[in-house]
Amino acid sequence: MENAINRQWRITRWPEGLARVTDFEWTESPMPRPGHDQALVQNKFLSLDPTNRVWLWDRDTYLPHQNLGDVMRGIGVGTVIESNKAGLPAGTPVYGAFGWQDYAVVNPNDFVIALPEDPNVPLTMHLGLLGHIGMTAYIGLLDIGQIKAGETLVISGAAGAVGSLVGQIGKLKGCRVVGIAGSHEKCEWITQELGFDAAINYRVEQPLVKALAKVNRQGIDVYWENVGGETLEAVLQLMNLKGRVVMCGAIAGYNETDSNAHGMHCVRNIAEIVIKRVRMQGFVCLDYFDRAGEAFAALGEWHRHGKLKYRVHVVEGLKNAPAAMNMLFDGSNHGKLIVAL
């Protein structure tokens, strides 16, 4: 360990469109050591999230702007390997924003959570079902969506990490669930394996509003938005009175090159929100981590009883992180996308 090297991906320029490997610089330096009140974490698995691309916008978002030259921000799970920090001894498994690197020094006010040690729970699960992904699905559907039994729930990005959990929770709560996804295989998985009532392959079934109307004859009560743009425009035309739109994400706009237009598609049919008295609300899971205990207890219980399935898509090697991030935008990830370091 004494001579260990810290491999890092640093940001060298703001991407235009899809991020390219040349927007980053690979650096290697000696493993850092923790100072007073600090701990040293060895990062084992890195979470790749659509929001990584949002963090590469040249502006503040829900988190402060990164700077050129910074180690790319990223959520990870790992183990404390050296510590001068009370409450975080060496050997503790941890979750936090450790960045695209092998080793991270944790400062007193950094976001880090000590994880329970359970041989039945793989470390990667804390990046998915029992991490920010599970939190997002649970809080978004129950608190923001205020879902009720008997309602129709439509989800875009339905076969992804968040969307696949949202649909299954919707079924557990007694809803009729329709997913929109980008391939035949994904549509089969959510209907045949996860129990969604119907699925639409948006790449084939166009115009989308027609395909949606065919499987939602009673209209849509709750729409879970992961995509934005034309998908939202289609769904808005079919919303029921007092429906809710849970604004979780707008991935179709994350790679827009105009820095003033990031994710800000001009949405048509917006008057439907007034006509149907629809409530449309955005949220960020980070605001709800004080509810983590409640969310993870419920999600863990459903999973143990086989009522909640999820899949992970692991890419080997930190070196592949920049290229792998784009799998989230061409749909080639099949489950929660993770890089094994």
Ligand SMILES: NC(=O)c1ccc[n+]([C@@H]2O[C@H](COP(=O)([O-])OP(=O)(O)OC[C@H]3O[C@@H](n4cnc5c(N)ncnc54)[C@H](OP(=O)(O)O)[C@@H]3O)[C@@H](O)[C@H]2O)c1
């Ligand atoms: N608000 C929050 O706190 C929060 C937290 C976590 C995630 N999110 C958001 O939730 C959404 C899903 O994230 P995730 O981590 O679960 O990723 P994911 O769904 O596992 O992966 C992204 C998927 O989005 C679909 N996609 C990409 N570009 C698209 C486009 N232009 N049109 C339609 N579909 C597209 C692809 O699936 P197809 O094959 O179906 O196209 C891709 O597999 C994102 O918008 C993300 O920003 C929000």
